[in-house]
Amino acid sequence: MRSMASSTSNKGIAAIVGVGPKLGRSIARKFAHEGYTVAILARDLGRLSLFADEIAREEKAQVFAIRIDCSESRSVREAFEGVLSLGFVEVLVYNAYSNTNTNWQPTNFSDIRIESFQKSLAVSSVGAFHCAQQVLPGMVERGRGTILFTGCSASLNGIPGFPELCCGKFALRALSQCLAREFQPLGVHVAHVIIDGLVGPPRFQASTSQRTLVGEQQSGGGDGSMDPDALAQTYWHLHVQDRAAWTQEIDLSPCNTRFF
Template sequence: MRSMVSSTSSRGIAAIVGVGPKLGRSIARKFAHEGYTVAILARDLGRLSRFADEIAREEMAQVFAIRIDCSESRSVREAFEGVLSLGFVEVLVYNAYQSVANWQPTSFADVKIDSFQKSIAVSSVGAFHCAQQVLPGMVERGRGTILFTGCSASLNGIAGYSELCCGKFALRALSQCLAREFQPLGVHVAHVIIDGIIGAPRGPSASRTLQQRSSVGEQQSAEGDGSMDPDTIARTYWQLHIQNRSAWTQEIDLRPYNSRSYNF
Protein backbone atom coordinates (compact mmCIF):
# COMPACT_ATOMS: atom_id res chain seq x y z
CA MET A 1 0.00 0.00 0.00
CA ARG A 2 1.37 3.38 -1.00
CA SER A 3 0.11 6.71 0.33
CA MET A 4 0.22 9.71 -1.98
CA VAL A 5 -0.29 12.22 0.81
CA SER A 6 -1.25 15.79 0.06
CA SER A 7 -4.34 16.92 1.93
CA THR A 8 -6.46 15.22 4.57
CA SER A 9 -10.09 14.45 3.80
CA SER A 10 -12.77 14.93 6.43
CA ARG A 11 -15.00 12.47 4.58
CA GLY A 12 -14.96 8.69 4.53
CA ILE A 13 -13.04 6.46 2.17
CA ALA A 14 -14.05 5.85 -1.45
CA ALA A 15 -12.78 2.39 -2.43
CA ILE A 16 -12.63 1.86 -6.20
CA VAL A 17 -12.02 -1.78 -7.15
CA GLY A 18 -10.87 -2.51 -10.69
CA VAL A 19 -8.96 0.63 -11.63
CA GLY A 20 -7.56 0.68 -15.14
CA PRO A 21 -6.68 3.54 -17.47
CA LYS A 22 -10.28 4.40 -18.39
CA LEU A 23 -13.41 4.22 -16.22
CA GLY A 24 -11.87 3.12 -12.92
CA ARG A 25 -9.29 5.89 -13.00
CA SER A 26 -11.94 8.48 -13.93
CA ILE A 27 -14.21 7.41 -11.04
CA ALA A 28 -11.29 7.59 -8.62
CA ARG A 29 -10.37 11.05 -9.87
CA LYS A 30 -13.96 12.29 -9.52
CA PHE A 31 -14.29 11.18 -5.89
CA ALA A 32 -10.86 12.59 -5.09
CA HIS A 33 -11.93 15.89 -6.68
CA GLU A 34 -15.00 15.93 -4.42
CA GLY A 35 -12.88 15.67 -1.30
CA TYR A 36 -12.72 11.95 -0.55
CA THR A 37 -9.73 9.97 0.52
CA VAL A 38 -9.54 7.36 -2.24
CA ALA A 39 -8.29 3.77 -2.20
CA ILE A 40 -7.73 2.38 -5.68
CA LEU A 41 -7.41 -1.38 -6.06
CA ALA A 42 -6.30 -3.62 -8.93
CA ARG A 43 -3.83 -6.43 -9.66
CA ASP A 44 -1.10 -4.34 -11.29
CA LEU A 45 0.36 -2.41 -8.36
CA GLY A 46 3.00 -0.65 -10.48
CA ARG A 47 0.44 0.89 -12.82
CA LEU A 48 -1.92 1.54 -9.92
CA SER A 49 0.77 3.50 -8.07
CA ARG A 50 1.32 5.69 -11.13
CA PHE A 51 -2.42 6.42 -11.23
CA ALA A 52 -2.35 7.26 -7.52
CA ASP A 53 0.53 9.68 -8.05
CA GLU A 54 -1.28 11.33 -10.94
CA ILE A 55 -4.64 11.71 -9.18
CA ALA A 56 -3.07 12.93 -5.93
CA ARG A 57 -1.08 15.56 -7.81
CA GLU A 58 -3.94 16.76 -10.03
CA GLU A 59 -6.67 16.80 -7.38
CA MET A 60 -4.59 17.61 -4.28
CA ALA A 61 -6.10 14.56 -2.67
CA GLN A 62 -4.99 11.64 -0.55
CA VAL A 63 -4.82 8.45 -2.63
CA PHE A 64 -3.78 4.92 -1.68
CA ALA A 65 -2.84 2.16 -4.13
CA ILE A 66 -3.60 -1.36 -2.89
CA ARG A 67 -3.11 -4.58 -4.81
CA ILE A 68 -6.05 -6.97 -5.06
CA ASP A 69 -6.90 -10.13 -6.99
CA CYS A 70 -10.68 -10.27 -6.98
CA SER A 71 -10.67 -13.96 -7.93
CA GLU A 72 -9.02 -14.89 -4.60
CA SER A 73 -10.94 -14.43 -1.36
CA ARG A 74 -7.74 -14.21 0.69
CA SER A 75 -6.46 -11.38 -1.50
CA VAL A 76 -9.74 -9.52 -1.07
CA ARG A 77 -9.63 -9.87 2.72
CA GLU A 78 -6.03 -8.71 2.91
CA ALA A 79 -6.66 -5.77 0.59
CA PHE A 80 -9.63 -4.58 2.62
CA GLU A 81 -7.70 -4.88 5.85
CA GLY A 82 -5.58 -2.14 4.32
CA VAL A 83 -8.58 -0.16 3.10
CA LEU A 84 -10.41 -0.33 6.43
CA SER A 85 -7.27 0.71 8.29
CA LEU A 86 -7.67 4.07 6.56
CA GLY A 87 -11.11 4.66 8.07
CA PHE A 88 -14.79 4.18 7.34
CA VAL A 89 -15.56 3.09 3.78
CA GLU A 90 -18.43 5.32 2.69
CA VAL A 91 -18.33 4.36 -1.00
CA LEU A 92 -17.52 1.07 -2.72
CA VAL A 93 -17.38 0.98 -6.50
CA TYR A 94 -16.90 -2.50 -7.95
CA ASN A 95 -15.60 -2.12 -11.48
CA ALA A 96 -13.62 -5.36 -11.86
CA TYR A 97 -14.18 -7.92 -14.60
CA GLN A 98 -12.25 -10.68 -16.34
CA SER A 99 -11.45 -9.43 -19.82
CA VAL A 100 -12.39 -11.61 -22.78
CA ALA A 101 -9.46 -12.58 -25.00
CA ASN A 102 -9.29 -9.96 -27.77
CA TRP A 103 -13.01 -9.34 -27.10
CA GLN A 104 -13.78 -11.99 -29.70
CA PRO A 105 -16.55 -14.59 -29.31
CA THR A 106 -15.52 -18.08 -28.19
CA SER A 107 -17.39 -21.20 -29.23
CA PHE A 108 -18.96 -22.79 -26.17
CA ALA A 109 -17.18 -26.06 -26.99
CA ASP A 110 -13.85 -24.25 -26.71
CA VAL A 111 -14.49 -22.54 -23.37
CA LYS A 112 -12.18 -23.91 -20.68
CA ILE A 113 -13.70 -24.55 -17.27
CA ASP A 114 -10.84 -22.70 -15.56
CA SER A 115 -11.50 -19.63 -17.69
CA PHE A 116 -15.24 -19.81 -17.03
CA GLN A 117 -14.74 -20.12 -13.28
CA LYS A 118 -12.24 -17.24 -13.26
CA SER A 119 -14.73 -14.96 -15.03
CA ILE A 120 -17.47 -15.83 -12.52
CA ALA A 121 -15.02 -15.32 -9.66
CA VAL A 122 -13.95 -11.86 -10.79
CA SER A 123 -17.31 -10.52 -12.00
CA SER A 124 -19.53 -11.70 -9.15
CA VAL A 125 -17.80 -13.66 -6.37
CA GLY A 126 -15.23 -10.89 -5.97
CA ALA A 127 -18.06 -8.36 -5.73
CA PHE A 128 -19.69 -10.52 -3.05
CA HIS A 129 -16.46 -10.59 -1.00
CA CYS A 130 -15.82 -6.86 -1.35
CA ALA A 131 -19.38 -5.98 -0.34
CA GLN A 132 -19.12 -8.20 2.74
CA GLN A 133 -16.03 -6.30 3.85
CA VAL A 134 -17.72 -2.88 3.87
CA LEU A 135 -21.39 -3.50 4.63
CA PRO A 136 -21.08 -3.98 8.41
CA GLY A 137 -19.56 -0.51 8.80
CA MET A 138 -22.13 1.06 6.51
CA VAL A 139 -25.03 -0.54 8.37
CA GLU A 140 -23.57 0.51 11.71
CA ARG A 141 -23.46 4.15 10.54
CA GLY A 142 -26.73 4.00 8.60
CA ARG A 143 -25.15 5.32 5.41
CA GLY A 144 -23.02 4.24 2.50
CA THR A 145 -23.06 3.63 -1.24
CA ILE A 146 -22.21 0.51 -3.24
CA LEU A 147 -22.10 0.81 -7.03
CA PHE A 148 -21.57 -2.16 -9.34
CA THR A 149 -20.48 -1.76 -12.96
CA GLY A 150 -22.35 -3.93 -15.44
CA CYS A 151 -22.70 -3.94 -19.20
CA SER A 152 -25.17 -5.02 -21.87
CA ALA A 153 -24.06 -8.60 -21.17
CA SER A 154 -25.74 -8.17 -17.77
CA LEU A 155 -29.12 -8.23 -19.49
CA ASN A 156 -28.86 -10.52 -22.53
CA GLY A 157 -27.13 -13.78 -23.26
CA ILE A 158 -24.77 -13.31 -26.21
CA ALA A 159 -23.50 -16.10 -28.43
CA GLY A 160 -19.81 -16.65 -27.83
CA TYR A 161 -19.69 -14.70 -24.56
CA SER A 162 -21.00 -17.19 -22.00
CA GLU A 163 -18.14 -16.46 -19.56
CA LEU A 164 -18.79 -12.71 -19.52
CA CYS A 165 -22.59 -12.96 -19.50
CA CYS A 166 -22.86 -15.47 -16.66
CA GLY A 167 -20.59 -13.40 -14.43
CA LYS A 168 -22.40 -10.16 -15.21
CA PHE A 169 -25.87 -11.74 -14.82
CA ALA A 170 -24.84 -12.88 -11.34
CA LEU A 171 -23.48 -9.43 -10.49
CA ARG A 172 -26.79 -7.83 -11.41
CA ALA A 173 -28.67 -10.33 -9.22
CA LEU A 174 -26.31 -9.61 -6.33
CA SER A 175 -26.93 -5.89 -6.71
CA GLN A 176 -30.69 -6.36 -6.62
CA CYS A 177 -30.53 -8.63 -3.57
CA LEU A 178 -28.32 -6.22 -1.65
CA ALA A 179 -30.49 -3.25 -2.59
CA ARG A 180 -33.59 -4.90 -1.19
CA GLU A 181 -31.86 -6.00 2.00
CA PHE A 182 -29.72 -2.98 2.82
CA GLN A 183 -31.38 0.11 1.37
CA PRO A 184 -33.92 0.13 4.23
CA LEU A 185 -30.86 0.30 6.52
CA GLY A 186 -29.48 3.39 4.79
CA VAL A 187 -27.12 1.83 2.23
CA HIS A 188 -27.66 2.84 -1.39
CA VAL A 189 -26.93 -0.02 -3.81
CA ALA A 190 -27.10 0.51 -7.56
CA HIS A 191 -26.12 -1.31 -10.75
CA VAL A 192 -24.74 0.75 -13.65
CA ILE A 193 -25.08 -0.78 -17.12
CA ILE A 194 -22.49 0.55 -19.57
CA ASP A 195 -24.02 -0.08 -23.00
CA GLY A 196 -21.21 1.06 -25.26
CA ILE A 197 -17.48 1.24 -25.83
CA ILE A 198 -15.54 3.34 -23.33
CA GLY A 199 -12.88 5.50 -24.92
CA ALA A 200 -9.92 7.35 -23.49
CA PRO A 201 -10.65 10.31 -21.18
CA ARG A 202 -11.09 13.50 -23.19
CA GLY A 203 -9.74 15.61 -20.37
CA PRO A 204 -10.69 19.05 -19.00
CA SER A 205 -9.54 20.94 -22.08
CA ALA A 206 -11.61 18.76 -24.38
CA SER A 207 -14.68 19.19 -22.16
CA ARG A 208 -14.31 22.97 -22.18
CA THR A 209 -13.93 23.01 -25.95
CA LEU A 210 -17.08 20.93 -26.33
CA GLN A 211 -19.05 23.21 -24.02
CA GLN A 212 -17.99 26.23 -26.04
CA ARG A 213 -19.34 24.85 -29.32
CA SER A 214 -22.67 26.38 -30.20
CA SER A 215 -24.26 23.89 -32.60
CA VAL A 216 -25.36 20.32 -32.04
CA GLY A 217 -23.59 19.28 -35.22
CA GLU A 218 -20.27 20.63 -33.98
CA GLN A 219 -20.74 18.83 -30.67
CA GLN A 220 -21.44 15.53 -32.41
CA SER A 221 -18.40 15.99 -34.61
CA ALA A 222 -16.22 16.64 -31.55
CA GLU A 223 -17.40 13.39 -29.99
CA GLY A 224 -15.77 11.46 -32.83
CA ASP A 225 -16.51 7.77 -33.10
CA GLY A 226 -19.28 7.65 -30.52
CA SER A 227 -17.19 6.07 -27.76
CA MET A 228 -18.19 6.96 -24.23
CA ASP A 229 -16.13 9.47 -22.23
CA PRO A 230 -15.13 7.84 -18.90
CA ASP A 231 -14.97 11.21 -17.14
CA THR A 232 -18.60 11.83 -18.11
CA ILE A 233 -19.61 8.36 -16.91
CA ALA A 234 -17.79 8.99 -13.63
CA ARG A 235 -20.01 12.01 -12.99
CA THR A 236 -23.02 9.67 -13.10
CA TYR A 237 -21.44 7.51 -10.40
CA TRP A 238 -20.99 10.63 -8.30
CA GLN A 239 -24.61 11.68 -8.82
CA LEU A 240 -25.78 8.23 -7.73
CA HIS A 241 -23.77 8.60 -4.55
CA ILE A 242 -25.24 11.97 -3.62
CA GLN A 243 -28.85 11.13 -4.52
CA ASN A 244 -31.43 11.94 -1.88
CA ARG A 245 -32.61 8.72 -0.27
CA SER A 246 -36.24 9.63 -0.93
CA ALA A 247 -35.67 8.67 -4.59
CA TRP A 248 -32.75 6.26 -4.96
CA THR A 249 -31.88 4.75 -8.32
CA GLN A 250 -31.34 0.99 -8.18
CA GLU A 251 -30.29 0.54 -11.82
CA ILE A 252 -29.32 2.87 -14.63
CA ASP A 253 -28.09 2.27 -18.15
CA LEU A 254 -25.76 4.61 -20.03
CA ARG A 255 -25.16 4.65 -23.77
CA PRO A 256 -23.88 7.14 -26.36
CA TYR A 257 -26.35 9.29 -28.30
CA ASN A 258 -25.55 7.39 -31.53
CA SER A 259 -25.91 4.01 -29.85
CA ARG A 260 -25.53 0.92 -31.99
CA SER A 261 -26.24 -2.65 -30.93
CA TYR A 262 -23.20 -3.58 -28.83
CA ASN A 263 -22.38 -7.13 -27.83
CA PHE A 264 -20.72 -6.22 -24.53
Protein backbone atom coordinates (compact mmCIF):
# COMPACT_ATOMS: atom_id res chain seq x y z
CA MET A 1 0.00 0.00 0.00
CA ARG A 2 1.34 3.41 -0.98
CA SER A 3 0.35 6.90 0.10
CA MET A 4 0.61 9.38 -2.76
CA ALA A 5 0.09 12.65 -0.92
CA SER A 6 0.70 14.17 2.47
CA SER A 7 -2.81 15.33 3.40
CA THR A 8 -5.87 13.27 4.25
CA SER A 9 -9.35 14.16 3.02
CA ASN A 10 -11.98 14.88 5.65
CA LYS A 11 -14.41 12.89 3.52
CA GLY A 12 -14.62 9.13 3.58
CA ILE A 13 -12.70 6.72 1.40
CA ALA A 14 -13.71 5.97 -2.18
CA ALA A 15 -12.60 2.39 -2.86
CA ILE A 16 -12.44 1.54 -6.57
CA VAL A 17 -11.98 -2.19 -7.20
CA GLY A 18 -10.83 -3.20 -10.66
CA VAL A 19 -8.79 -0.25 -11.88
CA GLY A 20 -7.38 -0.48 -15.38
CA PRO A 21 -6.38 2.19 -17.90
CA LYS A 22 -9.93 3.13 -18.91
CA LEU A 23 -13.09 3.21 -16.77
CA GLY A 24 -11.61 2.32 -13.37
CA ARG A 25 -8.90 4.95 -13.65
CA SER A 26 -11.42 7.60 -14.76
CA ILE A 27 -13.73 6.84 -11.83
CA ALA A 28 -10.83 7.04 -9.39
CA ARG A 29 -9.73 10.34 -10.89
CA LYS A 30 -13.24 11.79 -10.61
CA PHE A 31 -13.59 10.96 -6.91
CA ALA A 32 -10.09 12.26 -6.20
CA HIS A 33 -11.03 15.49 -8.00
CA GLU A 34 -14.06 15.82 -5.75
CA GLY A 35 -11.91 15.70 -2.63
CA TYR A 36 -12.03 12.05 -1.63
CA THR A 37 -9.14 9.99 -0.41
CA VAL A 38 -9.11 7.21 -3.00
CA ALA A 39 -8.05 3.58 -2.67
CA ILE A 40 -7.54 1.89 -6.03
CA LEU A 41 -7.38 -1.89 -6.07
CA ALA A 42 -6.35 -4.40 -8.74
CA ARG A 43 -4.07 -7.40 -9.20
CA ASP A 44 -1.18 -5.63 -10.95
CA LEU A 45 0.32 -3.49 -8.19
CA GLY A 46 3.07 -2.12 -10.42
CA ARG A 47 0.68 -0.63 -12.98
CA LEU A 48 -1.71 0.38 -10.18
CA SER A 49 1.03 2.41 -8.49
CA LEU A 50 1.65 4.30 -11.72
CA PHE A 51 -2.05 5.17 -11.90
CA ALA A 52 -1.99 6.30 -8.27
CA ASP A 53 1.01 8.56 -8.92
CA GLU A 54 -0.69 10.05 -11.97
CA ILE A 55 -4.03 10.72 -10.27
CA ALA A 56 -2.42 12.12 -7.13
CA ARG A 57 -0.28 14.48 -9.19
CA GLU A 58 -3.13 15.65 -11.43
CA GLU A 59 -5.74 16.10 -8.73
CA LYS A 60 -3.48 16.92 -5.76
CA ALA A 61 -5.22 14.16 -3.83
CA GLN A 62 -4.25 11.30 -1.59
CA VAL A 63 -4.37 8.01 -3.47
CA PHE A 64 -3.47 4.53 -2.24
CA ALA A 65 -2.65 1.55 -4.45
CA ILE A 66 -3.60 -1.79 -2.90
CA ARG A 67 -3.25 -5.19 -4.50
CA ILE A 68 -6.31 -7.44 -4.55
CA ASP A 69 -7.22 -10.74 -6.17
CA CYS A 70 -11.01 -10.73 -6.21
CA SER A 71 -11.13 -14.48 -6.84
CA GLU A 72 -9.61 -15.16 -3.39
CA SER A 73 -11.56 -14.32 -0.25
CA ARG A 74 -8.40 -14.05 1.82
CA SER A 75 -6.93 -11.50 -0.58
CA VAL A 76 -10.14 -9.45 -0.40
CA ARG A 77 -10.10 -9.46 3.40
CA GLU A 78 -6.45 -8.45 3.57
CA ALA A 79 -6.93 -5.72 0.97
CA PHE A 80 -9.85 -4.20 2.84
CA GLU A 81 -7.98 -4.33 6.11
CA GLY A 82 -5.68 -1.86 4.40
CA VAL A 83 -8.56 0.18 2.97
CA LEU A 84 -10.42 0.40 6.28
CA SER A 85 -7.24 1.40 8.10
CA LEU A 86 -7.43 4.65 6.10
CA GLY A 87 -10.87 5.54 7.43
CA PHE A 88 -14.50 4.71 6.75
CA VAL A 89 -15.48 3.68 3.23
CA GLU A 90 -18.18 6.00 1.91
CA VAL A 91 -18.09 4.73 -1.68
CA LEU A 92 -17.37 1.29 -3.11
CA VAL A 93 -17.21 0.87 -6.88
CA TYR A 94 -16.86 -2.74 -8.00
CA ASN A 95 -15.50 -2.74 -11.54
CA ALA A 96 -13.64 -6.06 -11.63
CA TYR A 97 -14.12 -8.93 -14.04
CA SER A 98 -12.06 -11.87 -15.26
CA ASN A 99 -11.16 -11.85 -18.95
CA THR A 100 -9.39 -15.02 -20.01
CA ASN A 101 -10.77 -14.49 -23.53
CA THR A 102 -8.44 -11.62 -24.37
CA ASN A 103 -9.31 -11.53 -28.08
CA TRP A 104 -13.07 -11.35 -27.36
CA GLN A 105 -13.80 -14.15 -29.81
CA PRO A 106 -16.64 -16.60 -29.02
CA THR A 107 -15.45 -19.86 -27.47
CA ASN A 108 -17.03 -23.20 -28.27
CA PHE A 109 -18.77 -24.39 -25.11
CA SER A 110 -17.01 -27.75 -25.17
CA ASP A 111 -13.64 -25.96 -25.17
CA ILE A 112 -14.25 -23.94 -22.01
CA ARG A 113 -12.28 -25.23 -19.03
CA ILE A 114 -14.15 -25.49 -15.73
CA GLU A 115 -11.30 -23.66 -13.99
CA SER A 116 -11.79 -20.69 -16.31
CA PHE A 117 -15.55 -20.71 -15.78
CA GLN A 118 -15.16 -20.83 -12.00
CA LYS A 119 -12.58 -18.03 -12.05
CA SER A 120 -14.93 -15.76 -13.99
CA LEU A 121 -17.77 -16.40 -11.55
CA ALA A 122 -15.42 -15.83 -8.62
CA VAL A 123 -14.26 -12.44 -9.87
CA SER A 124 -17.52 -11.10 -11.30
CA SER A 125 -19.88 -12.08 -8.49
CA VAL A 126 -18.22 -13.80 -5.51
CA GLY A 127 -15.57 -11.08 -5.31
CA ALA A 128 -18.30 -8.44 -5.33
CA PHE A 129 -20.05 -10.30 -2.52
CA HIS A 130 -16.87 -10.32 -0.39
CA CYS A 131 -16.09 -6.64 -1.05
CA ALA A 132 -19.62 -5.57 -0.17
CA GLN A 133 -19.48 -7.52 3.07
CA GLN A 134 -16.33 -5.63 4.05
CA VAL A 135 -17.91 -2.18 3.79
CA LEU A 136 -21.63 -2.59 4.47
CA PRO A 137 -21.43 -2.84 8.29
CA GLY A 138 -19.74 0.55 8.52
CA MET A 139 -22.16 2.10 6.03
CA VAL A 140 -25.19 0.80 7.93
CA GLU A 141 -23.74 2.04 11.23
CA ARG A 142 -23.38 5.56 9.81
CA GLY A 143 -26.64 5.41 7.85
CA ARG A 144 -24.99 6.39 4.59
CA GLY A 145 -22.82 5.04 1.79
CA THR A 146 -22.82 4.14 -1.88
CA ILE A 147 -22.07 0.85 -3.61
CA LEU A 148 -21.92 0.85 -7.42
CA PHE A 149 -21.48 -2.35 -9.43
CA THR A 150 -20.35 -2.27 -13.05
CA GLY A 151 -22.23 -4.52 -15.42
CA CYS A 152 -22.23 -4.82 -19.20
CA SER A 153 -24.29 -6.08 -22.13
CA ALA A 154 -23.75 -9.62 -20.82
CA SER A 155 -25.65 -8.67 -17.64
CA LEU A 156 -28.88 -8.62 -19.67
CA ASN A 157 -28.57 -11.27 -22.37
CA GLY A 158 -26.85 -14.57 -22.83
CA ILE A 159 -24.29 -14.29 -25.62
CA PRO A 160 -23.26 -17.41 -27.56
CA GLY A 161 -19.63 -18.21 -26.92
CA PHE A 162 -19.39 -16.11 -23.73
CA PRO A 163 -21.05 -18.17 -20.94
CA GLU A 164 -18.25 -17.36 -18.48
CA LEU A 165 -18.78 -13.61 -18.71
CA CYS A 166 -22.58 -13.81 -18.92
CA CYS A 167 -23.05 -16.08 -15.90
CA GLY A 168 -20.79 -13.96 -13.73
CA LYS A 169 -22.45 -10.70 -14.78
CA PHE A 170 -25.97 -12.13 -14.43
CA ALA A 171 -25.11 -13.09 -10.85
CA LEU A 172 -23.64 -9.64 -10.15
CA ARG A 173 -26.85 -8.00 -11.31
CA ALA A 174 -28.90 -10.23 -9.00
CA LEU A 175 -26.58 -9.45 -6.10
CA SER A 176 -26.94 -5.72 -6.67
CA GLN A 177 -30.74 -5.96 -6.72
CA CYS A 178 -30.78 -8.00 -3.50
CA LEU A 179 -28.51 -5.54 -1.72
CA ALA A 180 -30.44 -2.52 -2.98
CA ARG A 181 -33.71 -3.84 -1.63
CA GLU A 182 -32.17 -4.76 1.72
CA PHE A 183 -29.90 -1.80 2.38
CA GLN A 184 -31.35 1.26 0.64
CA PRO A 185 -33.96 1.60 3.42
CA LEU A 186 -30.98 1.76 5.82
CA GLY A 187 -29.39 4.67 3.99
CA VAL A 188 -27.03 2.82 1.63
CA HIS A 189 -27.42 3.56 -2.07
CA VAL A 190 -26.78 0.44 -4.16
CA ALA A 191 -26.93 0.64 -7.95
CA HIS A 192 -25.97 -1.50 -10.93
CA VAL A 193 -24.47 0.37 -13.89
CA ILE A 194 -24.76 -1.40 -17.23
CA ILE A 195 -22.10 -0.28 -19.71
CA ASP A 196 -23.90 -1.34 -22.87
CA GLY A 197 -21.11 -0.71 -25.35
CA LEU A 198 -17.38 -0.38 -25.81
CA VAL A 199 -15.33 1.86 -23.53
CA GLY A 200 -12.47 3.62 -25.26
CA PRO A 201 -9.66 5.86 -24.00
CA PRO A 202 -10.53 9.29 -22.55
CA ARG A 203 -11.40 11.82 -25.24
CA PHE A 204 -9.58 14.60 -23.43
CA GLN A 205 -6.53 14.73 -21.20
CA ALA A 206 -7.47 18.04 -19.58
CA SER A 207 -8.55 18.42 -15.96
CA THR A 208 -11.72 16.63 -14.84
CA SER A 209 -13.67 19.90 -14.68
CA GLN A 210 -13.10 20.38 -18.40
CA ARG A 211 -14.16 16.88 -19.42
CA THR A 212 -17.47 15.81 -20.88
CA LEU A 213 -20.32 16.09 -18.37
CA VAL A 214 -23.02 13.48 -17.87
CA GLY A 215 -25.86 14.08 -20.27
CA GLU A 216 -23.53 15.35 -22.98
CA GLN A 217 -22.19 13.21 -25.79
CA GLN A 218 -20.83 10.00 -24.29
CA SER A 219 -19.65 8.55 -27.57
CA GLY A 220 -18.18 10.05 -30.65
CA GLY A 221 -15.05 8.09 -31.33
CA GLY A 222 -14.66 6.64 -34.78
CA ASP A 223 -15.23 3.18 -33.32
CA GLY A 224 -18.39 4.25 -31.46
CA SER A 225 -16.76 3.73 -28.07
CA MET A 226 -17.74 5.67 -24.96
CA ASP A 227 -15.53 8.14 -23.11
CA PRO A 228 -14.62 6.71 -19.67
CA ASP A 229 -14.37 10.22 -18.21
CA ALA A 230 -17.98 10.90 -19.24
CA LEU A 231 -19.05 7.58 -17.75
CA ALA A 232 -17.22 8.43 -14.52
CA GLN A 233 -19.39 11.54 -14.25
CA THR A 234 -22.43 9.26 -14.16
CA TYR A 235 -20.96 7.23 -11.31
CA TRP A 236 -20.37 10.48 -9.42
CA HIS A 237 -23.93 11.69 -9.99
CA LEU A 238 -25.32 8.36 -8.77
CA HIS A 239 -23.34 8.87 -5.57
CA VAL A 240 -24.49 12.43 -4.89
CA GLN A 241 -28.07 12.30 -6.20
CA ASP A 242 -30.92 13.02 -3.79
CA ARG A 243 -32.17 9.99 -1.89
CA ALA A 244 -35.65 10.53 -3.33
CA ALA A 245 -34.15 9.92 -6.79
CA TRP A 246 -32.13 6.82 -5.94
CA THR A 247 -32.21 4.24 -8.70
CA GLN A 248 -31.24 0.58 -8.55
CA GLU A 249 -30.09 0.26 -12.13
CA ILE A 250 -28.92 2.52 -14.90
CA ASP A 251 -28.28 1.41 -18.47
CA LEU A 252 -25.69 3.38 -20.44
CA SER A 253 -25.26 2.95 -24.15
CA PRO A 254 -23.72 5.08 -26.91
CA CYS A 255 -27.27 6.01 -27.95
CA ASN A 256 -29.20 6.76 -24.80
CA THR A 257 -29.44 6.57 -21.04
CA ARG A 258 -32.35 4.75 -19.47
CA PHE A 259 -33.33 4.78 -15.80
CA PHE A 260 -35.24 1.93 -14.18
